[in-house]
Amino acid sequence: MVRMPIVPKYVQIYNKILNKIENAEYSHKIPSENQLTQDFNCSRVTIRSALALLKEDKVIYSVKGEGNFINRNKSSSSTGIEVNSSLFTSSCNVTVDSNDIAMKCNDGTAYSKKVFGNTKRYGSFNVWFKHNDQVIGNEFSIITDAALPDGFEKYDKVALKHFISHKIYQNAAHIQVNMQQSLRKANTFHHKFFSNDDVVMLIEENLNNKEGQTFAQNKYYIPLKYLLVKLNKYGNSLSQ
Template identity: 35%
Template sequence: MHRAPRYVQVYNQLLSMIKNGSFAPGAKLPSEESMSNDFNVSRVTLRTALSLLKEDNVIKSIHGQGHYVTEKQESNSGGIELIENPLRGSVSLKLDSCEAYFHKNTASTFTDKLFSVKDSKYLTLNLWYKNKLKNVANELSIILPETIEKFGIDIEDPTNLVQLLEKDIYSFTASSEVTIVLSERPVETFKRKFIDSGPLMLLTEDLFASNGDRIIQNKFYIPAKYFRATLRRYSNHM
């Protein structure tokens, strides 16, 4: 009879203990040394089991502190199928505040090509999403001034920027295209420090009007450690 690998057995044991309440949401797990002894496995085997639990968003690790059971409220509900801001459906931490600002820019070859215009100025809009004052994600958006004017808002007010990028811009969107890759941009090149110094996931979202014109391009940078996106799929044989 086939027997599951030892790390799978440890995974199942830990998962069962978490499900039955032996470790409550937010609780710290015992040290790796203690768990290795309790399960009578090597540290390598234990860490493999822990890595699977992290992949399944059952636990999280905090550098220098240990492993903790994921708290339910830290997950953002929903997937990324609908035409709406995909950020909250792609981050495993709760987002509790946001810093917003913008820059005016002179024309560039890239943006002229992006929006099919010639020698047009453009704006870059920045949102930094936080969890307990630490930067969890960055949204960088490129948009033309005349598009902003259609909304009749004062972008000097940060609240208006957040409302525009989280809600209003999507009411004018007929279609969108989202690409997800591992970003090659070094984390230290950002003006703000992320909650984690590891690699970043990049979601590039292009929003289009009913006539096919690009409305805006949004880039979402999220530490890979905290990236989690769900895409619900359905059979086409129904």
């Protein structure tokens, strides 16, 4: 019989911290690393390993210069990115409280022709997602002129966001999603929401019509520390 190895010290500390969180012994933030090493009589390396595991399990998240906060965003929803709506909100492990949005009509460019083919005009949308009044990510969307509703230039912020987050998907027969690490630097964005030491993920979403032509492209930039992607897959008996 093979004996199970002794539970590592950092796992023991992980469970102790988790118990304190579940029992509401910590309010919204856990103590500093120095305090935790004293509380649990262990090394800082052990504490950091336990904290890394708590972050991996989305129990806590870090804010640079402020510490580690408890993730209270425990949605009961079982849906994931398979739902046709904004991939930012469905891939983020903190609540998006508000957003800023800007739009612009553009003449065709080399890039728009690469994505859409020979289109003369298109609309571009820049969305900045906020949590606790701090920008945590960005969406840049381009949509062909033919797919834009009449009079959309007069839409208010709420109507614009509803259009690009929900309504635009009604025209999609096929959607392709690609995910990779972004190579963009922090200073290439209009608002700073990460440092150059942070890993930022790019989720690219192409919406295609029945003829297989792309009519909209969404690019979501989200720091890895906020990323949580969930996708529901079903067996044949469930999907029929």
